[in-house]
Each structure stands twice: as structure tokens, then as C-alpha cells.
Amino acid sequence: MAQEPLLEVSHLSVTFATENGPLPAVRDVSFRLSAGETLALVGESGSGKSVASLALMRLVPPAPRVSLGGSAHFCAADGSRHDLLALAPDAMRRLRGNEISMIFQEPMTSLNPVHRIGEQIAEAIIFHQGASHRAALARAGELLEKVGIPDAHRRLSAFPHHLSGGMRQRVMIAMALACTPRVLIADEPTTALDVTVQAQILELLKELQHANGMAVVFITHNLGVVAEIADRVMVMYAGLIVEEGAMVPVMTRPRMPYTRGLLHSVPRIDPETLGSAPLTAIPGTVPDPLHLPPGCAFAPRCAHAEPACAAAPPPLEPAGEGRLVRCRRWRALAEAPA
């Protein structure tokens, strides 16, 4: 990568202080994100993907309830570099929504029910660009048009309850994009939407990304969406990165048994019989983060585990094709059929 990365996260850890001791939600996560790139962050519920992204936005509760470790160097539009994890709250607030934006899973509840949507979009513009109310509203109208809301200028005065889920998610995207951020974190933005709307939203994100060169961190557990949108994939399990690499090799030749398990858990239609192909679930559940196994966190659920796996945690090591895998048996598995 010749280009300077836009966001360089190294050894990010997020630990919640609970009554039962420290709860490590994210452990030693490192990645780089370049302009125009889409990184998909994949994992089961509780794998730490949402917490990691909220930590980057510094929207987790303050210390001592949550302690953050590592660094996240962000390259701002003016060329200055900041460590997002160490930035003063005010400086962080100026970046949020301006250079780094986020959209959420729940479009139905992420808009304030008492304000007109035009006002809600305009606020972000007023916060960060000091635009006049009139100019901000005009820009909000353009944004709504851009995200494909018909009759956009009239919709500015609509309340959130006048809009459907897909429309609300478009409004959320318009809000997030209001200040043309350099990085967009999308936390399962299409999960709550039905499939056709989901496809529209993904298409829209791709278009906007091409237009602005924005980098996207796309959090999802939907592997179909990953194949659709991602350049690179990062699979998380129990707060750790277990496999990371370019989308095609990871999705077609996964090395980590967990990634394989995820891919096999996706329902497919068998074109021959028109019935569903056999679906394999990964046995067991995500380990309790308060009582993580001493070795590989996935070992208790892994069909390929051997005694050594449970003894010591495996390192994250290069496994060819520019990918990283956290599994001591990846070489053996590379030869075995998926």
C-alpha cells in the first residue's frame, strides 16, 4: 500500500469494568483503512465489532467504566494526524459527523421523533460548517435528493414517523454524509431492512463512496452483503481478529475454521432441487468474555481442534495471499477441502 492509510488502528483494546472483573470486549485489534476502501467487519453478536467501532468514535462510556488501549491514528482532511483514542473531547466532537461518521442498524429509532428530518440533517451542517440555517436546509434538500428520496425538498418538513424504514435509513445516510466524511462506519445499516431495500442502500453507499473517495468500515454478519460490497474482510471472534485479508481469498478459501463455519451457516438455495442445501450451524456458543479459554478462543467449538489449540493462544500470522490468520492449524486446513 503506497498510499498513506486514512485510519491506522493498532492494538485497540476495549475493556469494560464490571462487578465480576474486567470484561475484554475487544482485544488487540489492528487494521489499516485507505481512502476509497471498504473493510467489512464480520462476526457473531458479541464478537466485539460494534464496540470496536463505537470505541473509534469515542462513544463508549468514559473511564473508569471502560478503558481503551492502543492507538487509532486518523489522517484528517487538512493533513493533520490525530490519535482518536487520545484526542480531547472537544476536538473529537469536531471530527465526529464531520470527518468520521457513523450509521446504525436501527433506522426506526435513530431519528429524533420530534424534529423534522430537514432540521436534523441541517444541524450536522450547522455544527461543523457554521452554515446559515437557510443554506444548511438547502444542502439538506440536495442530500436527500442524492440518497434517492423522491420529492426531496418537500420531504424536508416531514417528521420521521411519516417515512418508511428504508427512507429513514436514507435520511440517516444523508445525515452521516452531510459533511462529506473521509471515513464512514456503517454498523449493520441494512439488517433491519427488507432485501430489496437493502440492495438499494448498498448500491447507494457504493455510488457515494465512488463519488467522494470515502473509506467505509462495514459491520455486518451478513456474508452476502460482504461479498457484495467489501474490498477486504476482517473476521472477529471473542474480541479478536481471527482472519483478515482481501475479500475474494477470505470468502472463497477461508483458512480459519470459524470463517468456514460462518460461510457454511449461510442458507443457500440448491439450484438442482430448489430445496435448501444442508445448513451447518457452528456448535456451541461464543465464550463468556469473563471466562475466556486459555488457548484459542474458538477451540471449544472447533472441529479441527487438537490439544495444543486449547493450551496456548495462537498468534495472528501471515497465511499467504496477503492475509492474516489466527489458527495454528491453517496449513493443515489449507490442504483439506473447505
Add this chain to the structure above:
Amino acid sequence: MSAAEALAPAPPAARPRSRAWRRFRRHRLALFGAAAIVVMVIAAAAGPWLIPFDPLHIDLRHRFQPPAGGGHLFGTDQLGRDLLIRLLMAGRISLTIGFAAMTVSTAFGTVVGITAGYYGGALRIALMRFVDAVLCFPQIFLLLVLAAFIQPSIATLTLIIGATSWMEVARVVEGQVRSLRERDFILAAETLGASGRYVMFRELLPNAIGPIIVAATLTVARAILMEAYVSFLGYGIQPPMASWGNMLNNAQEYLASAPWLAIFPGAAITLAVASFNFVGDGLRDALDARLDLH
């Protein structure tokens, strides 16, 4: 494919405001209360111009005129002053103090409650324990002690009553804010870079406005009652200026011989307090968000 299909022009749902108004209208007592308040406010504001008597004019030849006697619709008092005009002048004072004290206590209580609810942690504990501590004082004694030390006037009475009745609003707001704070749209506003003050007053406050309005309405009723107590006990509005409380105080001696002197101000207090309470109840039903869900 364009978005047009996703957005079949949905019939605009009834605005929450109009739904609230429909529910309010169904509440008979609240409608009655609202009407009574409007009538009282108009009468107190405009009435004295229409009545050809001076509230302070003493006419010893026409003392203790019974109602409807000698051109005095509500009769006269022990100094021959027209009771109706005094009642209306007193109404101006009582209603003014009621509304002004409500404004003071609602503003202060809202700021305390929203600060406690938004920031949480030690600040919340400190503020809410302070609220509990002030609530532990019997309000009427606190009021009397303060009133005994401070020169009574409309402004000081307003401040004193406001200072002893903001705790309810603070509690209501704190509870609302604490639950609203966890809602997704607050996190969404924060990801857009909203400041703490913006989140508190533009995002949280408008969503908590229903319970605040209800508490404020009930506070008006209580403030009118408080002013009447204090004036009745002689620490409030001083004669010859009339207030419903000190008119009742005057009337005590003549309860047997001239009962109307007590009945009219008593009825005025009852009507005002009951009306505000009815309206508060009606608003509580009308604005209850839970009824809006489905």
C-alpha cells in the same frame, strides 16, 4: 430501480399533536377546567375596567352589603369596598403569582433534572439527593420562614414559591431524560458531533416536554394555593392590596354575620386550583406517550 417504489406515498399519520388534542377533548373535566381558567384570566384582566368601583375606595355607609344589594353584585366588605372588584384584583395577583412561580420552578427544575439525567454519575447523585433533601422540608413551613424574612411583594412571593416547588419537575425531568438518554437517536446525534448542551436542550428536552407541561400545570395550582396560605397567615400580600388569601383572613371575623366575604374568595381559590388540576390530569392522559405506541 428508483426509490419511488419503496416510498409509496404513505398517508401521513395523524400528527401526535392532533392526536393529543383529540384525547384531551374527551376529558370533560379538563375541558371544563380549561374553560374556567380562560374565563378567570379574562375576568381578572379585563373585569376591573368594566366595574365602576375602586377596590380601595372605603364607603362606611355601605358596609356589609349582602350580594346583589345596592348595586354591588357580590356585596361589600367591612369597610364598604366592592367585593367583586377586590376579588378580580386579587385574582390578578394570585394568577400572576401562580403562573410566574410555575415558570420559575419549571425552568429551575428542568435545568436541574436535565443536568442530572444527562451527565449521570456523581453529579446526578449529588443533585437528586439535594432534591430529596429539599423535599424533606415541609414546604409550607419553609415558605413561611422565608416569607417572614423577606419583604413580601409579588416578585418575592413568586421567587419564594418557585424556590420551594421545583423539586417535582426536577424529578420528572430527570427520570425522563435518564430513559431517553439511552435511545438510539441520542447516540446518533452524538455521532454527528452534537455538543452536550445541544443534546440536552434540543434532543432530550423536546421529547420530555409532555410530562413537563403536566407537572407545570399542577405546579400552577399548587402555587396559587401556596400564595393563599401565606397571605392568609399574613406573610404574603399585605392589605389594603387584595389577594384571595388575605381576603379570607379578613372574612374570618365575620363568618357568621357576612358569610359571603369568605365564600367568594374561597370559591375562587377552589375553582382556580381545581381547574388547573383538572387540566393537568387531562394533559397527562392526552400526552402520555405510552398511549401513542399502537
